[in-house]
Amino acid sequence: MTTNTADNSKKYTRAQLGEYILRTPAVGPALALLAAILIFSLTTDTFLELDNLSLVVAQSLVIGTIALGQTLIILTAGIDLSCASIAVLATLVMADLAVGGMPGWVALLLGIALTSAIAALNGALITAIRLPPFIVTLGMFTIVTAVARIYSDGQSIPTTDGVLRWLSTQRYLFGGIPVTNGMTIALIMVLGLAYALAKTAWGKHVYAVGNDPEAARLSGISVRRTLLSVYIVAGVIYGIAAWQALGRVPNADPNAYQIGNLDAITAVVLGGTSLFGGRGSVLGTMIGALIVATLRSGLTQAGIDDLYQDVATGTLVIAAVALDRLSRRKQ
Template sequence: MATRTEARAADTDSGGALGLRNRTTDAFLHNPALGPLGALIIAVIVFSATTSTFLTVDNLSLVVQQSLVVATLALGQTLIVLTGGIDLANAAIMVLGTMLFARLVTEGTVPVLALLVGFGVCALLGAVSGGLVTWLNLPPFIVTLGMLTVILAIGRLYSQGNSWPVTDSLLGVLGQGGYLFGQLRVTHGMTLAVVMFAIAWYALTKTAWGRHVYALGNDPEAARLTGIHVGRTRFSVYLIAGVIYAFAAWQALGRIPNADPNAFQTGNLDSITAVVIGGTSLFGGRGSVIGTVVGALIVAVLRSGLTQAGIDSLYQDVATGVLVIAAVAFDQLARRRSR
């Protein structure tokens, strides 16, 4: 009898442990930002313990500033990836925006008008990509790869090999700011990023449009059958992303007060990296803007921490690549468990 009782207790304990493990796994699978957040915390702890300069107010503020432009690009990328698409041209659109802002002002255009023109062009380019994907039913990868080539060529033709310094305070205003609690430097660009991410989070989680975006990414045909205007939703995402890229261009001029046609050459890949590491599925329908923030910070923390530890930049790329592969593998696991 005692043996049976002990066996029953052992089974109960085993079942309880198994249930707890399953619940923990399910929690991570249904909250894709939890894993990246844990990775970010571990990275901060490791670099704080192994270097004497990482965990300082100035360095942490610098890390956030360095991640700002990529994080904003990744915000627009997140919206597109959630629909099952991808945008390889986002950084090229942003760089063209910086050149429009700076050159127009240098040539005498009123700064506010220069900003409006730049925002209009970035939105238009996003809309062109969205239109080709939506109404011609072309693959997003091919469309945005073609747009990347076209926009890079337009940028070089427009710049003629020149770059333009920021000569007006309005263009560089997002790099200015003050100090929180007298120590932590907070720029206007940081504040703008917080506002944009908050608006995107609200739109995706609290509005019908956000539910339509997720539904489109999960199953476009099912979304159409439930009455969702699939084409309009997909087009709106690319258009909004174009506007977000314009904000990234404005932030870039605040961070580096010079419009260079050769800047941010890997910005598109960096933004995709932040999105994937942040837990957003490349297959669409799963992810969050909070995860994207965490993903962008992970990339910035890795580069800062490994640099301060004296690790070669090539190993930084290796570490980032491993994280991307791990994030995609985890996403595949999540999709299998959800079936």
């Protein structure tokens, strides 16, 4: 009798653990990140050095920030293939305006206004004409990529403006941990978005629309307004990602982040956000971006060719989507 009770208790505990993991999408990615760090710390000599860990975080910031905006859109069961190209265009505009003598903070605000306007246009086409997000953002990706090259005449635009370069400013915490302003801004964004999604009516509406737009409409939620607001907020985030990019490399390049849209989606998926909408978190997304950066850094230090790194990343993406599909069927 005692044995049966103990066995039932273990099963119940395992069931509770499984349910917790399903309800908390960031748990799985966090465990995967810790596992990767452990493996690379054992197989390489320099991975756990503070400078290397700081570099891994810095390398994840631009794509991670773009992925935060992508997360909001994917939570509504949409997708944005133009996210990285919008950010690249903004870097060119910001750098060009600053080179032309405009104050850096004005150039920054105009760049963010540009990314917001383009993303709002995406949202308007999707909500007003009811075009599929995939088609709208694919078309916008092509348009914005071409406009960026036309605007810059295919040339990169360097910038030394202090405001545009501010995110690269580095300081040391506890006497030895290197932290940039870009890392601080990314952390503030994650915390702010996490609060908005979990504690505000807007966040609840985002999840509701992603789960079932018709049920959300019947419950009194304005689906169109919610979707449009999501694209606008994502556009603001893309502008901040452009700022992150200029902080990391003081050179606006029209050919930068050519597969940034795919990298952002990869970070979102690895972070536990469902491509089918209604489930996920911005914290998981940032962890997903760190997983990608950790894999690339660790495999590079281990002497693995870039092509095999892409194979590993692609395999993880497929596995993550398959697990999400299976978990939804269980639920």
